[in-house]
Amino acid sequence: MSTSTILSLPDQSTARIPRMNFLTKENGLLSWLLTGDHKRIATLYLISITFFFFIGGALAGLIRLELLTPQTSLMAADTYNKVFTMHGIIMIFFFLVPSVPATLGNFLIPMMIGAKDLALPKVNLLSWYLYIIGGAMGVYVMASGGVDTGWTFTTPLSTHYVNTHVISTAMAAFIAGFSSVFTGLNFIVTIHKMRCPGMTWFRLPLFVWANYAASILMVLGTPVLAITLVLVMLERAFGIGVFDPAKGGDPILFQHLFWFYSHPAVYIMILPGMGVISEVISTFSRKRVFGYTAVAFSSVAIAVFGFFVWAHHMFIMGISNYAALIFSLLTMLVAVPSAIKIFNWAFTLYKGSITFETPMLYAFGFMGLFTIGGLTGVFLGTTGTDIHLTETYFIVAHFHFVMVGGMLMAFLSGIHFWWPKWTGRMYPEKISQLAAIVTFIGFNFTFFPQFILGMLGMPRRYAAYPPEFQALNVFSTAGASILGVGYLLPILYLTWSLKYGAVAGDNPWQATGLEWQTQSPPLTENFTEIPIMDHEAYDYEWLEKQDLAKQQPGKEVASVG
Amino acid sequence: MSDNTAIANGAQTEAHHEHPPYQRHHFETVGQQFDATNFAMWLFLLTEIMFFGGLFTAYLIMRNWYYQPFVDASHQLQIFWGTANTVVLIASSFTMAMSVWSAEMRRRKSLLIYLCLTLVFGLTFLGIKGIEWHEKWEKHHIPGAHYSVQSFVNPQSDPEVYKEYKDAPLSPDAAQKTEEYFFLYFAMTGMHALHMVIGIGILVFMIFRAKVGAYTTGHVTFVENFGLYWHFVDIVWIYLFALLYLISRH
Numbered sequence: 001m002s003t004s005t006i007l008s009l010p011d012q013s014t015a016r017i018p019r020m021n022f023l024t025k026e027n028g029l030l031s032w033l034l035t036g037d038h039k040r041i042a043t044l045y046l047i048s049i050t051f052f053f054f055i056g057g058a059l060a061g062l063i064r065l066e067l068l069t070p071q072t073s074l075m076a077a078d079t080y081n082k083v084f085t086m087h088g089i090i091m092i093f094f095f096l097v098p099s100v101p102a103t104l105g106n107f108l109i110p111m112m113i114g115a116k117d118l119a120l121p122k123v124n125l126l127s128w129y130l131y132i133i134g135g136a137m138g139v140y141v142m143a144s145g146g147v148d149t150g151w152t153f154t155t156p157l158s159t160h161y162v163n164t165h166v167i168s169t170a171m172a173a174f175i176a177g178f179s180s181v182f183t184g185l186n187f188i189v190t191i192h193k194m195r196c197p198g199m200t201w202f203r204l205p206l207f208v209w210a211n212y213a214a215s216i217l218m219v220l221g222t223p224v225l226a227i228t229l230v231l232v233m234l235e236r237a238f239g240i241g242v243f244d245p246a247k248g249g250d251p252i253l254f255q256h257l258f259w260f261y262s263h264p265a266v267y268i269m270i271l272p273g274m275g276v277i278s279e280v281i282s283t284f285s286r287k288r289v290f291g292y293t294a295v296a297f298s299s300v301a302i303a304v305f306g307f308f309v310w311a312h313h314m315f316i317m318g319i320s321n322y323a324a325l326i327f328s329l330l331t332m333l334v335a336v337p338s339a340i341k342i343f344n345w346a347f348t349l350y351k352g353s354i355t356f357e358t359p360m361l362y363a364f365g366f367m368g369l370f371t372i373g374g375l376t377g378v379f380l381g382t383t384g385t386d387i388h389l390t391e392t393y394f395i396v397a398h399f400h401f402v403m404v405g406g407m408l409m410a411f412l413s414g415i416h417f418w419w420p421k422w423t424g425r426m427y428p429e430k431i432s433q434l435a436a437i438v439t440f441i442g443f444n445f446t447f448f449p450q451f452i453l454g455m456l457g458m459p460r461r462y463a464a465y466p467p468e469f470q471a472l473n474v475f476s477t478a479g480a481s482i483l484g485v486g487y488l489l490p491i492l493y494l495t496w497s498l499k500y501g502a503v504a505g506d507n508p509w510q511a512t513g514l515e516w517q518t519q520s521p522p523l524t525e526n527f528t529e530i531p532i533m534d535h536e537a538y539d540y541e542w543l544e545k546q547d548l549a550k551q552q553p554g555k556e557v558a559s560v561g
Numbered sequence: 562m563s564d565n566t567a568i569a570n571g572a573q574t575e576a577h578h579e580h581p582p583y584q585r586h587h588f589e590t591v592g593q594q595f596d597a598t599n600f601a602m603w604l605f606l607l608t609e610i611m612f613f614g615g616l617f618t619a620y621l622i623m624r625n626w627y628y629q630p631f632v633d634a635s636h637q638l639q640i641f642w643g644t645a646n647t648v649v650l651i652a653s654s655f656t657m658a659m660s661v662w663s664a665e666m667r668r669r670k671s672l673l674i675y676l677c678l679t680l681v682f683g684l685t686f687l688g689i690k691g692i693e694w695h696e697k698w699e700k701h702h703i704p705g706a707h708y709s710v711q712s713f714v715n716p717q718s719d720p721e722v723y724k725e726y727k728d729a730p731l732s733p734d735a736a737q738k739t740e741e742y743f744f745l746y747f748a749m750t751g752m753h754a755l756h757m758v759i760g761i762g763i764l765v766f767m768i769f770r771a772k773v774g775a776y777t778t779g780h781v782t783f784v785e786n787f788g789l790y791w792h793f794v795d796i797v798w799i800y801l802f803a804l805l806y807l808i809s810r811h
Contacts, residue, residue, distance in 0.1 A: 115587065116586070116587035117587035119597040119598075185601060185604045188604055189597050189600050189601045189604065190597075192600060193600060194587075194593070220611055222608070223609070223612035223615070224611050224614065227615035228615055230748075234744075238704060238705050239705065239706075240704040240744050241741075241744060242623060242744065247740070247741075248627065250623070257615050525587070
């Protein structure tokens with residue numbers, strides 16, 4: 001590990017957390033539950049998604065324990081079906097979709113663009129309540145016996161055959177969906193209308209661009225999922241419908257409508273994470289992101305292409321060969337903007353002054369694992385290979401590389417990176433570096449064997465498997481236990497740091513974003529006066545001149561354009 | 562300049578500038594507030610388009626699959642009531658537009674009159690919709706356990722419709738597919754009616770607020786944005802009218 005660091009903390013003997021900040025402004029439960037402050041709502045979101053992450057994680061642990069042995073030893077097959085379904089539903093609708101946008105995005109976007117708040121604070125609070133109502137319904141479903149359709153609600157299984165809580169689960173996802181629509185809508189309006197003077201579109205931090213692109217997907221995609229779930233609920237409740245072939249319906253239509261949301265949803269989950277990585281890579285290599293414009297537009301390109309690839313989930317479902325051909329081509333095209341990002345981050349690192357603080361370690365993890373996850377996505381987008389690999393553990397490994405290796409790494413990277421801004425205190429560096437490495441190792445142990453299992457033909461969603469697959473499954477389960485430690489550690493030391501962490505000061509990383517130019521934790525209105533953006537994003541020279549000016553208050557320093 | 566990006570200092574709080582009471586504190590100007598909320602409303606309508614879009618897609622695909630049953634089933638709808646409802650809704654759009662105008666002109670009385678008229682038209686629409694649904698109920702055309710294909714396997718048993726369209730009988734299998742039509746008919750008109758009910762709820766709220774002069778102070782954002790919503794729901798109906806009632810009429 002490199003000993004060099006960019007961390008610059010204030011003198012700990014005199015440093016204090018500012019007495020007036022968004023956390024201390026008002027006290028009492030109601031001041032939190034009725035707040036309009038985007039930073040407080042982000043905090044509420046952070047607590048709630050962490051809660052759901054640990055429920056989902058515990059379910060994942062159960063899945064891995066069951067798969068330790070070839071027989072169904074821990075639970076019966078139908079219990080297993082419920083466990084993996086609830087794992088998927090909770091992780092996707094209640095953790096991954098809101099993870100970065102609703103926490104970090106909510107917290108940072110107004111500050112990054114120099115605004116006092118999101119454009120619609122009440123709608124923002126409403127979105128958290130919808131999330132909590134949806135989440136409570138999800139917990140109710142789990143407590144009352146669960147659902148076993150898979151998170152995909154596949155018809156006619158979900159509308160006709162199973163006898164579990166499909167309607168309440170669909171309702172939970174429907175309500176959580178509206179929470180995400182409102183978050184996305186709020187972000188788009190805020191980014192369009194609330195930027196401070198001088199904050200042009202191409203001075204926006206790339207985190208804002210990435211969240212903007214994800215918001216487009218949330219606003220346009222989620223309503224389609226909503227109406228699809230409404231139809232599933234109606235079909236199940238009244239026994240007639242458009243999706244059940246026995247009644248003259250079309251199950252493929254369900255797949256089209258479902259994946260029209262659920263494929264873009266993958267980009268809803270990953271794009272904000274990519275935004276985090278752009279910020280972190282730039283800060284810890286002290287360089288402007290290479291090809292800023294290309295990275296910004298690649299986010300939008302992913303959002304646009306992302307809407308035209310959904311049928312690659314349906315190659316084996318009886319869509320026409322021509323459709324498969326075109327969707328295969330489009331799927332490969334969407335790999336291009338993702339690759340542009342990876343290349344540009346790599347070139348940002350090139351000749352940069354790299355330091356290895358925890359956020360950077362997670363960012364490196366993201367770059368490697370996301371690249372593997374993305375490239376295996378191209379395998380699956382190839383029609384021939386897909387027929388062999390789909391519905392096997394290869395697909396499970398692929399999307400866990402993207403979602404856990406990619407998104408979760410990015411989320412943890414961002415949480416560590418902005419933790420000092422959020423709480424005013426540093427997390428402990430050494431142990432968090434250890435956690436990042438443990439996570440990386442545990443992750444690879446867990447999911448890499450699953451690629452091989454999938455290649456060998458082990459199907460997903462089964463509680464039992466042929467004995468020859470056991471060795472690799474044991475590897476995977478062992479890895480999951482390491483991964484579990486990797487996720488528990490941050491909870492412990494981040495909680496510890498709330499009281500005992502070093503006081504961070506305004507800008508511990510010497511980063512350039514507007515959010516770092518205000519106190520930490522920030523005031524309720526973010527800035528004492530509305531800032532004026534007079535430099536490009538990631539302009540480290542501007543920052544140096546700022547510091548120089550502060551050290552020599554008498555001397556006038558020329559403004560940087 | 563170093564003071565351009567202000568370094569926040571804990572003790573300081575921002576001095577509030579003079580601004581009208583309806584301006585929320587996080588907006589710099591009233592113009593910005595209006596722009597932002599108006600833009601948000603348009604985006605919300607975009608999500609509504611995607612929401613109804615899923616239903617329209619399902620309907621068009623099903624209609625393509627089961628063309629004849631869908632044509633025959635759509636003959637069961639009464640053009641008269643559909644046209645009447647279209648007229649009612651267009652009239653309500655007009656009164657809604659006039660409400661916005663009245664709010665802009667700060668005419669409290671005329672605002673109240675136009676809002677009430679809009680409310681009456683909205684309720685009339687729902688009443689007529691109720692009549693139509695009731696008729697489906699009587700003819701056992703509500704999908705579910707009591708659904709009857711009588712009107713389609715034996716069109717002459719339904720003399721009123723037969724007189725007008727002279728539909729040929731459908732095979733029992735094809736006749737069963739008319740249930741799909743009615744399922745989608747109820748899903749689409751039901752979803753539309755739900756939007757009307759929400760709209761009427763907001764209208765009642767607005768009438769009470771307008772009475773105390775809340776919208777005639779120069780702050781018309783709420784009325785204007787609600788107007789957008791109302792017009793949108795009307796436009797959805799225009800499409801429903803064309804796709805459900807008129808499309809099978811030659």
